[in-house]
Amino acid sequence: MKEPINLVMDAIDVETFLACTSEEEARNTMLEIMKRMGLNEAEIVFVETIGPGARVRARCYVHKPGDEYRWLRGGRKHG
Amino acid sequence: MVEEKKKILLAPLDPVHDVGLKMIRRALDEAGYETNLLPPDLPPEEIVKNMIAYKPDYTLIGRTLGYDVETVLSRLVDLADASGLRPKMKMVVGGMPIKPELAAELGFDAGFGPGTTPEEVVAYIEGRLEAEQHTKVLRQKPKIAEGFSYRFVNEEIGRLCSEIADEALAWASERTSPGIERSQIRREMFSLQRRGDSAGVEKLRREYAALCDSFIKPFYDLGQTVGKTRLLSESELAALNEYAAEAASRLVPRRVRHSKERPLVFTQYGTGCPFMDVAHIKVVEAWGADGVIHFDPSWGARHEGLLEGHITHEEDGSPITPENLALIKHSLMPWTLWQVRAHRGLNTPETVVLAGEMKADLTKVNMVYGSLGAGTDPERLVVDGTEALRLAAEYGLPYDVVTNEELCGVPAYKAFAGMLIVATMGIKLGGRPILKPLFCYSPEVLINGQMSDNYVDFNAAKLMALRSIIDAPVWPGEPVGFMTHTSDRIQASATTMLHACLASSLDAVAVTISSSDEAFSGGPISAASRVDTLRAVTEGMRFFGKAKIQPTEKAEEFARGITEGIQKVLQQVKARGSFVSALYEGLLGNKEDGVYPGRAGRQTVRTRST
Numbered sequence: 150m151k152e153p154i155n156l157v158m159d160a161i162d163v164e165t166f167l168a169c170t171s172e173e174e175a176r177n178t179m180l181e182i183m184k185r186m187g188l189n190e191a192e193i194v195f196v197e198t199i200g201p202g203a204r205v206r207a208r209c210y211v212h213k214p215g216d217e218y219r220w221l222r223g224g225r226k227h228g
Numbered sequence: 229m230v231e232e233k234k235k236i237l238l239a240p241l242d243p244v245h246d247v248g249l250k251m252i253r254r255a256l257d258e259a260g261y262e263t264n265l266l267p268p269d270l271p272p273e274e275i276v277k278n279m280i281a282y283k284p285d286y287t288l289i290g291r292t293l294g295y296d297v298e299t300v301l302s303r304l305v306d307l308a309d310a311s312g313l314r315p316k317m318k319m320v321v322g323g324m325p326i327k328p329e330l331a332a333e334l335g336f337d338a339g340f341g342p343g344t345t346p347e348e349v350v351a352y353i354e355g356r357l358e359a360e361q362h363t364k365v366l367r368q369k370p371k372i373a374e375g376f377s378y379r380f381v382n383e384e385i386g387r388l389c390s391e392i393a394d395e396a397l398a399w400a401s402e403r404t405s406p407g408i409e410r411s412q413i414r415r416e417m418f419s420l421q422r423r424g425d426s427a428g429v430e431k432l433r434r435e436y437a438a439l440c441d442s443f444i445k446p447f448y449d450l451g452q453t454v455g456k457t458r459l460l461s462e463s464e465l466a467a468l469n470e471y472a473a474e475a476a477s478r479l480v481p482r483r484v485r486h487s488k489e490r491p492l493v494f495t496q497y498g499t500g501c502p503f504m505d506v507a508h509i510k511v512v513e514a515w516g517a518d519g520v521i522h523f524d525p526s527w528g529a530r531h532e533g534l535l536e537g538h539i540t541h542e543e544d545g546s547p548i549t550p551e552n553l554a555l556i557k558h559s560l561m562p563w564t565l566w567q568v569r570a571h572r573g574l575n576t577p578e579t580v581v582l583a584g585e586m587k588a589d590l591t592k593v594n595m596v597y598g599s600l601g602a603g604t605d606p607e608r609l610v611v612d613g614t615e616a617l618r619l620a621a622e623y624g625l626p627y628d629v630v631t632n633e634e635l636c637g638v639p640a641y642k643a644f645a646g647m648l649i650v651a652t653m654g655i656k657l658g659g660r661p662i663l664k665p666l667f668c669y670s671p672e673v674l675i676n677g678q679m680s681d682n683y684v685d686f687n688a689a690k691l692m693a694l695r696s697i698i699d700a701p702v703w704p705g706e707p708v709g710f711m712t713h714t715s716d717r718i719q720a721s722a723t724t725m726l727h728a729c730l731a732s733s734l735d736a737v738a739v740t741i742s743s744s745d746e747a748f749s750g751g752p753i754s755a756a757s758r759v760d761t762l763r764a765v766t767e768g769m770r771f772f773g774k775a776k777i778q779p780t781e782k783a784e785e786f787a788r789g790i791t792e793g794i795q796k797v798l799q800q801v802k803a804r805g806s807f808v809s810a811l812y813e814g815l816l817g818n819k820e821d822g823v824y825p826g827r828a829g830r831q832t833v834r835t836r837s838t
Binding site: 159160162192208213214217 | 458464467468471499500501503504541542543714715716745750751752754755
């Protein structure tokens with residue numbers, strides 16, 4: 150059976166605009182969102198906070214170089 | 229040339245939208261076909277009546293509107309089938325809502341989706357597309373370094389380069405190094421492998437290991453892995469080959485350039501893992517890159533010896549081994565240009581041997597940047613670099629001579645003087661060097677303000693200066709826009725696109741672009757970020773086409789300054805009487821500029837025995 154996330158070649162980026170007041174708040178909020186989406190070990194790739202809030206992009210690597218790439222086997226859970 | 233003048237009927241199955249078919253008709257007319265374009269908004273019954281009357285070899289149906297598409301097209305196919313025309317006539321459908329799968333399901337012989345060019349349709353009619361991949365264009369591998377005389381336009385600079393190069397070549401010809409000896413052993417290993425002499429290969433492998441340093445040697449002597457590397461398993465290799473073949477079979481390349489044949493667009497790969505490299509290469513091939521550049525780990529330049537086997541690496545840079553290179557070569561589409569860099573370290577000649585044996589298209593050699601900006605001893609790199617130039621000429625590999633020392637702070641004119649000396653050495657050895665100036669926001673311009681108004685003038689001045697000196701190919705890199713990127717992918721894609729379009733405007737033969745992850749240091753480059761910049765550059769090339777970016781009058785002033793600076797540096801090097809001494813003494817970049825002679829490989833050069 151295919152596990153959808155296994156088909157991610159390397160990283161998942163999530164990009165949005167947060168209504169917040171500081172860069173620190175934007176970073177923490179975005180990382181919390183990622184965590185609640187099940188994307189642990191996320192990091193902030195880009196954040197720009199001006200006026201009404203922050204444009205922010207977070208990334209979670211699913212496969213890093215040197216890993217065993219599950220997409221090689223069509224995303225199947227086993228084998 | 230059309231041998232039998234085929235008849236093509238074109239029918240827009242829409243109320244008004246027939247622009248696409250008009251474009252295709254023009255391309256077919258130019259290719260010598262007889263065409264008949266019906267007016268829009270005819271019902272299927274009327275179109276079939278026209279088929280019966282005209283007796284076309286092909287009927288091309290255009291459909292832009294998405295509503296009711298399956299019903300209308302099915303009816304048309306049914307009517308055509310009932311008329312008895314199909315055995316002698318192929319039916320093709322194209323337009324916004326069309327996918328090849330839908331076309332096949334409805335009974336068409338082929339289907340073309342959005343983004344199809346008229347040339348692709350002509351190629352299909354002429355049988356140059358595989359029937360099951362209706363939009364696949366058979367691309368030819370381009371030639372990058374042909375059509376240049378390599379004649380110096382500036383005679384004084386040509387004379388100085390020639391005299392300095394003669395001195396350097398004579399000096400290097402009397403010397404050798406462990407790097408040269410390993411390259412000779414590696415070459416002989418390939419020769420014995422081809423003859424099936426495995427015992428001979430093993431004997432040479434032991435000789436090779438004896439010339440490696442303490443970091444590499446345990447790999448050969450004890451089978452130990454090196455640094456953060458591991459050997460890939462047989463099952464991983466089998467899965468990769470299956471993946472790459474399957475991806476290639478579905479690969480329908482986009483076209484980056486719109487109306488020009490140049491610049492060829494290159495991207496760098498070197499994720500650390502040859503598997504991920506293959507996956508990223510398939511991505512950039514699909515999004516239209518013309519060539520890919522192998523990026524090796526930084527430690528590969530500092531150690532004596534290369535590894536063997538299918539080896540993956542957890543950090544940036546993919547290890548250069550014969551097996552890794554063979555794996556990558558095997559995965560490339562036939563038209564993709566492939567560069568294996570050999571420019572900066574202790575394995576420079578051997579890397580050229582590997583590039584040549586693995587049928588790479590290009591390599592990279594630069595003894596000035598390698599010895600001033602990348603940590604290799606100047607004496608060692610001039611000896612090894614000269615051998616690399618000789619080998620590149622022997623294997624017929626063009627190579628670029630890059631000026632990355634600019635990023636360390638060396639002014640462009642000094643970096644260019646070094647580049648021209650190395651290029652002249654290469655020309656004298658029968659090679660085809662490609663000049664590679666940086667399009668970058670360098671320390672020099674930050675301090676002196678040449679880019680305080682725009683990024684165009686100083687970058688344009690570099691090409692103007694080089695063209696006023698020598699008739700040689702110029703390939704801005706590496707990647708263009710260095711130091712102008714941020715980790716905002718929109719900004720990074722925009723600056724990449726603009727620098728690439730400037731290279732196009734200046735008629736460069738090629739350009740190397742980054743991904744939109746260029747300024748992100750938190751992890752490996754992602755596949756999506758490679759698509760970002762290729763999409764941006766495609767859009768830029770479409771926007772500008774053959775139109776030019778107009779530099780201000782400052783560009784000519786900058787170009788004169790660069791040219792005068794080059795000549796002054798060359799006079800100093802000539803007066804010093806030794807290219808190698810000039811490197812040690814900072815004539816081509818010094819500590820005040822931000823560079824210093826490297827130490828790796830110091831005191832390893834020996835005089836050749838006579």
